[in-house]
Amino acid sequence: PAHLHRLAGKCYSYIESTYKYEFCPFHNITQHEQSFRWNAYSGILGIWQEWEIVNNTFLAMWMREGDACGNENRRTKVILTCGGSSKLAHVSEPTTCVYSLTFETPLVCHPHSLLVYPTLSDKLQMEWDEAEQALYENLITEQGYNNILRDIFEDAGFLKSQKVKEKPEITTTSKTHDSLQKCNEVSSLERIQNHL
Incomplete structure (x- = not known):
């Protein structure tokens, strides 16, 4: 929701036991061990990815692709609740490497503040209506309905796309080049292919 982008560029801290957590909405969440040990942990618990949407409502923010933790990466679910000021209210680790964070803000106190449908463009609202x-x-x-909604939410930028982007086929006839211009063209195409 656009009104929550007022939180972008700001960070909120919370100290729990020997850890300091810092949540930067639409950016990341970090954890710093408050210790005098030489190898105190300091790392990323997740980077902003997408919304969790349930029943036409933005339920939580997902921060994924944090630091490695065994065979997976750390990730954090940030639940938004109504509060008198914007602040981190609670942090827990319900399962290893998966964190749960409660963020209070007056920006979600209105009963309609987290509804998805009103935030969509007219075109996407029409697709949802259909x-x-x-x-x-x-x-x-x-299931088909849920797939359509997922596509709508991806198109709106609320969910990370699960679609695989196809790489365009670029063929070159020869690796030998008869001119500097031809060499530069092939080199440029190869750089583009490597970025895709």
Whole structure:
């Protein structure tokens, strides 16, 4: 939701036991061990990825791709709740390497502040309306409906895309070049291919 972007560029700290957590909405969350040990932990618990959306409501922010933790990366679910001021209220680690954070802010106190539908463009709202109608008329299954909603949320930028981008095929006929210009063209194409 656009009104929550007022939090972007700000960071909020919370100290729990011997750890200091710093949450920077739409950026990342870090953890710093408050210790005099020479190897005190300091690292990233997650980088902003996407919203968790349930029942037409922004439920939580997901911060993923944090520092390595065994065979996976650390990740954090940030739950937004109503509060008198913007602050971190609670941090826990319900399972190893997966953190749960409660962030209070007055920006979510209005009962409609976390609804997804009003934040969508007219085009995406129309797509959602059509999906609702198709589900109502039994033209699509519940799974098909949920897939359409996921596509809508991805198009809106609320969810990270799960679609695999196809690499365009660029063919070169020969690795030998008859001119400097041809060499530069092939070199440029190879650089582009490497970035895709």
